[in-house]
Amino acid sequence: AQKITQTQPGMFVQEKEAVTLDCTYDTSDQSYGLFWYKQPSSGEMIFLIYQGSYDEQNATEGRYSLNFQKARKSANLVISASQLGDSAMYFCAMREGRRYSTLTFGKGTMLLVSP
């Protein structure tokens, strides 16, 4: 079974609208971390946001927030007020168990922001 599932291969959104990118995960560990990354067409990987399994509040970083629903094992990324520069591939990832362990990525969602 896949540990990280991103069911949306692609998403379209208009500039200034909010968009939610879905991510579900599968783990039996109580301690884990969830990550979101952005990869523009230029190829670099950009860390966006982190959520720990014991964090009670949803993580936020500027226009990015992580909608963490532990019981549903979902960690959706919400981008508020989309900008043209948000067009990119977005990856969800999870690290299970101890702090320094393997990081597993989903297959990604391509987001296109139109004017």
Next chain:
Amino acid sequence: EAQVTQNPRYLITVTGKKLTVTCSQNMNHEYMSWYRQDPGLGLRQIYYSMNVEVTDKGDVPEGYKVSRKEKRNFPLILESPSPNQTSLYFCASSRTSGVGETQYFGPGTRLLVL
């Protein structure tokens, strides 16, 4: 400037010719890792290191070696490259704090093995 550097950025080589991709970070991070990215497969972790002289296998370690002799450097070694190792490779380092973990990626190395 805080950064992770990789060299070379682009490399074309032939099957069996040993190569090393260097990775260096200037942030004094303990944790460093290597990933490969392939179309349709996303990113997969090759190896990671928790500190000097401490390394462990990720999901796809076959055909790769790493070493961590200094905190700042974490080279990836392909002893006998094969065409199925053609990929985009990323090095990354992490810091942890009270609010969680932040990961910094290098610019990537595009490798073509003929």
